[in-house]
Amino acid sequence: MTLTYDLHSHSTASDGLLSPADLTLRAAAKGVTHLALTDHDTLAGQYQAEQTAKAAGINLINGIELSADWQGRCIHIVGLGVATDNPQLTEGCRSVAEQRDERARRMAAKIAKLGFDNVYAEVSEQAGSAMITRSHFARFLLNKGRITSLQQAFDRYLGEGKPCYVSGQWPELAQAVAWIRAAGGVAVLAHPLRYNLTKTVSRKLLAEFVDEGGQALEVVTGQNNPNHVQTSADWARQFGLAASVGSDFHDPGTGYLELGKLLPLPSDLQPVWHLLH
Ligand code: AMP
Ligand code: MN
Ligand code: MN
Numbered sequence: 001m002t003l004t005y006d007l008h009s010h011s012t013a014s015d016g017l018l019s020p021a022d023l024t025l026r027a028a029a030k031g032v033t034h035l036a037l038t039d040h041d042t043l044a045g046q047y048q049a050e051q052t053a054k055a056a057g058i059n060l061i062n063g064i065e066l067s068a069d070w071q072g073r074c075i076h077i078v079g080l081g082v083a084t085d086n087p088q089l090t091e092g093c094r095s096v097a098e099q100r101d102e103r104a105r106r107m108a109a110k111i112a113k114l115g116f117d118n119v120y121a122e123v124s125e126q127a128g129s130a131m132i133t134r135s136h137f138a139r140f141l142l143n144k145g146r147i148t149s150l151q152q153a154f155d156r157y158l159g160e161g162k163p164c165y166v167s168g169q170w171p172e173l174a175q176a177v178a179w180i181r182a183a184g185g186v187a188v189l190a191h192p193l194r195y196n197l198t199k200t201v202s203r204k205l206l207a208e209f210v211d212e213g214g215q216a217l218e219v220v221t222g223q224n225n226p227n228h229v230q231t232s233a234d235w236a237r238q239f240g241l242a243a244s245v246g247s248d249f250h251d252p253g254t255g256y257l258e259l260g261k262l263l264p265l266p267s268d269l270q271p272v273w274h275l276l277h
């Protein structure tokens, strides 16, 4: 049987559109044998995903995608194989959630100025028990017909430096890696080519990530770009990092890569799953 890994995905516990159960079932249907649910800054979906995975006969790896600050930029660190009851990680998530709620209120106030009422109330009802992310505001603007694609929402309103953008107060890179490691997880630098960094600055980030205890790099990502795979694979070799693969699936039908439909991992790299137990 071929093993198909997809180690980066989102559910309704953060900004995905499928419940943890439906996400897990979809992954199984798409031939994924090893799935990591990696919601932004929360472990809330893990239990439901785990139960579903058992029933569906696929392997669920407990994961998370932490937002972290590195020199004033927001960087994403995926944690794989994390314990869901580690106080350092769960307390860290709790503090980020609090901060996210405050940020969401400030973003809602900015969006209200575009001519909408009750933005926070409506968006938080949509989000349910999940924390609010910029994706939720993007969908709000899409539903209101203000924009015609999620990308447009970020380009015009929600991207860094745009009128409705509010920066987050994220833990430092070192802190995020420490929380993941405290929970017994492997820290993976997510989608290294999504940060608009020069190659030189990217290497600085990688060096620091390794110094702080980072162990893997997401080499095959939802960007689905063979040149990116090559560049990232070179970095994994240079920095002695294991390699991860993940679609970053959020929802069916808005341009995200499908679960499990990933480019191949260069065969000389050490797969991150060799570090998971
Ligand atoms: P936040 O963590 O609240 O800042 O929200 C970031 C989330 O917004 C990311 O996890 C992506 O899912 C989504 N996002 C960021 N940029 C874009 C974009 N250009 N198009 C679509 N979604 C995006
Ligand atoms: Mn997201
Ligand atoms: Mn990310």
Ligand code: MN
Residues within 6 Å of the ligand: 008, 009, 010, 065, 248
């Ligand atoms: Mn993600």
